[in-house]
Amino acid sequence: KNEVEQSPQNLTAQEGEFITINCSYSVGISALHWLQQHPGGGIVSLFMLSSGKKKHGRLIATINIQEKHSSLHITASHPRDSAVYICAVPLRQGGSEKLVFGKGTKLTVNP
Amino acid sequence: KAGVTQTPRYLIKTRGQQVTLSCSPISGHRSVSWYQQTPGQGLQFLFEYFSETQRNKGNFPGRFSGRQFSNSRSEMNVSTLELGDSALYLCASSGTGLKTKNIQYFGAGTRLSVL
Numbered sequence: 001k002n003e004v005e006q007s008p009q010n011l012t013a014q015e016g017e018f019i020t021i022n023c024s025y026s027v028g029i030s031a032l033h034w035l036q037q038h039p040g041g042g043i044v045s046l047f048m049l050s051s052g053k054k055k056h057g058r059l060i061a062t063i064n065i066q067e068k069h070s071s072l073h074i075t076a077s078h079p080r081d082s083a084v085y086i087c088a089v090p091l092r093q094g095g096s097e098k099l100v101f102g103k104g105t106k107l108t109v110n111p
Numbered sequence: 112k113a114g115v116t117q118t119p120r121y122l123i124k125t126r127g128q129q130v131t132l133s134c135s136p137i138s139g140h141r142s143v144s145w146y147q148q149t150p151g152q153g154l155q156f157l158f159e160y161f162s163e164t165q166r167n168k169g170n171f172p173g174r175f176s177g178r179q180f181s182n183s184r185s186e187m188n189v190s191t192l193e194l195g196d197s198a199l200y201l202c203a204s205s206g207t208g209l210k211t212k213n214i215q216y217f218g219a220g221t222r223l224s225v226l
Contacts, residue, residue: 033215035217040219041148041199041201041219041220041222042217042218042219042220043201043203043217043220044217045214045215045216045217048214086153086154088154093167096159096161096166096167097167098144098156098159098167098169099144099146099154099156099215100156101153101154101155102153103153104153104154
């Protein structure tokens with residue numbers, strides 16, 4: 001079983017819809033990361049959160065540490081939100097941490 | 112401030128060759144991590160360097176190696192290339208400040224094709 005599971009794998013929405021992407025993890029973590037990857041490969045770090053909720057523009061990330069679950073929401077989705085969204089958790093190894101990634105959710109927002 | 116720069120952006124090699132990829136972190140960042148991304152396995156951690164020392168290593172064979180220089184620039188090397196090494200290789204840097212310590216800033220990646 002993967003340590004980080006994302007759902008759904010693929011998501012197609014119409015412009016304006018509310019989007020939810022889920023991430024479940026099976027290891028203890030200090031924080032969880034949400035990343036966005038556009039076609040072409042570049043990755044942008046969206047959020048790093050260890051509790052509660054964070055908001056940035058139309059993006060909202062929540063985390064429930066007890067349930068080992070995080071969600072990324074996009075309100076009023078737009079075609080430019082089309083990208084792969086990846087969650088990642090840091091695993092303590094030796095004296096530092098390494099990121100373990102989910103497989104990603106490919107979001108397509110149609111106009 | 113310039114972002115993380117990876118060179119080259121694209122690379123084509125043949126089986127058995129070796130390749131060196133370069134990563135220049137954001138100025139002031141001392142930690143550089145390398146990742147491999149393939150359609151089948153997704154993103155996987157390769158290794159992390161901090162102040163010229165390898166601090167952490169993923170589960171990759173010894174053909175994959177790296178180093179970091181005193182100016183924090185990092186290189187990764189893959190020897191005896193195999194077809195399965197075709198992937199997007201990403202590096203990310205992070206700072207040591209309280210607010211930036213755990214945030215990784217990614218480069219655009221080097222897309223390696225092994226023929």
